[in-house]
Amino acid sequence: MxxxxxxxxxxxxxxxxxxxxxxxxxxxxxxxLHSRANARTTLGIPESAFAVGVVGRLHPKKDPLRALGAFERYRRENPRAYLVFVGDGPLRPQLLHRA
Structure with a gap:
């Protein structure tokens, strides 16, 4: 807190x-990242797109693959949605491979 x-x-x-x-x-x-627009430009996310951020350690205990799986299902119905992971850890290669 x-x-x-x-x-x-x-x-x-x-x-x-x-x-x-x-x-x-x-x-x-x-x-x-001075502004929201700058962040979107840097990450290649269109201004009109829906973006979700996941911040944390990319570790099995945090289970970022579950978040990715849920987002993949959501994106089937919402193709203009983007998911951004902020963090590092042992699952990073797997997440990059599935991106």
Whole structure:
């Protein structure tokens, strides 16, 4: 949870909420992708298309292949949809092969 959520919990009587910093470096992300349009252009996703992002470790425990399978079924009915994985891990080669 973020610092603002932690402060809100304290304001509502929770004495010692545990602050878990976000694992994503938002500053680096902002520097590399200045806007939604820039991100879509960089990734080759048309502005009018529906895009879904999956952020996380590409590991069997996280099961990104299940997300890909579900998206493949969805895309049969919605061919203008795009799926973007953000992360790395041992399942990356399998995901790239199926892309």
């Amino acid at each position: 973020s610092e603002p959520v932690t402060e809100d919990l304290r304001a509502h009587g929770i004495e010692s909420p545990l602050l878990l910093p976000n694992a994503i470096d938002h500053h680096a992300l902002r520097e590399s």
